[in-house]
Amino acid sequence: MSEKKTIRLIVTRQDRPDSAPYEEEFEIPYRPNMNVISALMEIRRNPVNAKGEKTTPVTWDMNCLEEVCGACSMVINGKPRQSCTALIDKLEQPIRLEPMRTFPVVRDLQVDRSRMFDSLKKVKAWIPIDGTYDLGPGPRMPERKRQWAYELSKCMTCGVCLEACPNVNSKSNFIGPAPLSQVRLFNAHPTGAMHKAERLAAIMGDGGLANCGNSQNCVQSCPKGIPLTTSIAALNREATIQMFRNFFGSDEV
Amino acid sequence: MAGNREFFYRRLHSLLGVIPVGIFLTQHLVVNYFATRGPEAFNRAASFMANLPFRYFLEIFIIFLPLLFHAIYGLYIAFTAQNNVSRYGYFRNWMFVLQRLTGIVTLIFVTWHVWETRVQAAFGAEVNYEMVANIVDNPLMLAFYIVGIVSTVFHFANGLWSFCVSWGLTVTPRSQQIFTYVTMVIFVALSIVGIRAILAFA
Structure with a gap:
């Protein structure tokens, strides 16, 4: 046979x-x-x-x-x-x-992918909607922007981008591409934007955004096709503005 | 801010690589190019640069301190990466590795070069056409200088690309792609300037 x-x-x-x-x-x-x-x-x-x-x-x-x-x-x-x-x-x-x-x-x-979930906590990757009273419906989001944000929301914290990144290793404390892109997602949300400065402050800390070395392996490897490097570059721009705002700006929060 | 310096250091490292170190490099290569017009022209240009007012101030704050910070922090950055081109052979990953590799080659070359020229000048040697001609008289040294120049120029050109990403100037994949072409043209152009200049001494 x-x-x-x-x-x-x-x-x-x-x-x-x-x-x-x-x-x-x-x-x-x-x-x-x-x-x-x-x-x-x-x-x-x-x-x-x-x-x-x-x-x-x-x-x-x-x-x-x-x-x-x-x-x-x-x-x-x-x-x-x-x-x-x-x-x-x-x-x-x-x-x-x-x-x-x-x-x-x-x-x-x-x-054990715990570090990724810890990073999401660190960057406040959520929309705060709870209050001691009914906060009512949030502001509307334009449909075009919702569709764009949906692509970023496909992240499943799988860890592939961290595995591919040469700067995520035992010698460095870089949080990696996934949580960074989540900052961009939640900062883009009309209600989430209320905590934009806090999220930026988190990724402008040690092991944050600036540790990216632009090898761009993440965007090549992401199974969900999330534009991770575009997110990182966009956050770099936000961080540049925030940096000047922090230093030269007023004390207005 | 206190105890949270990494962001600041990284951005400072990125900025200093272009301003002032990158600008100084371009200026240096252009002044060297006078050598292609003969020893006299080079000596005139070199002595003009050497006799600039506030020379020590300019040297310390435009060249040595920024260069030192960029070099030392750059070494730290290079050695915290775990290169993985064998597994991820993408173009940008290769550039990532080359940026770190040329950074180290450049540091070795520049240290040697400063020792042979600026330090010797401090000991009383005169910086002129003859000094460089004597150095590159040895074909091994000429090869070392050509490798050093190409490596330095690559590190600058590719560094310009990552500078634009790190500061959020080029965000979209398209702009980053176009800037890859722009910086590679800068790499080729400055390499030609640098190599033609060093060959003028040989």
């Missing part, structure tokens, strides 16, 4: 956050229309490596399975992307899976 088609995967594994990483090869049966996640599920179902030895199932993170949550990001054949939309038929084999090492590795392909 015809030989059964298989998929070869080389997974970079790590047992504990502080243990050394190692590679393990897997060979799993092929099915049509598989993605990296279904391949990992196959390993989980039958955790046997390519040498036929029994091993532990590979750990990874996932949630929505439709590229909107950002949880299943990993480095696939050298490029960071979501494993849910990484289709086996479109990948060169052996498929190499690695964790996004810019973040602390929890286990195998699972990383």
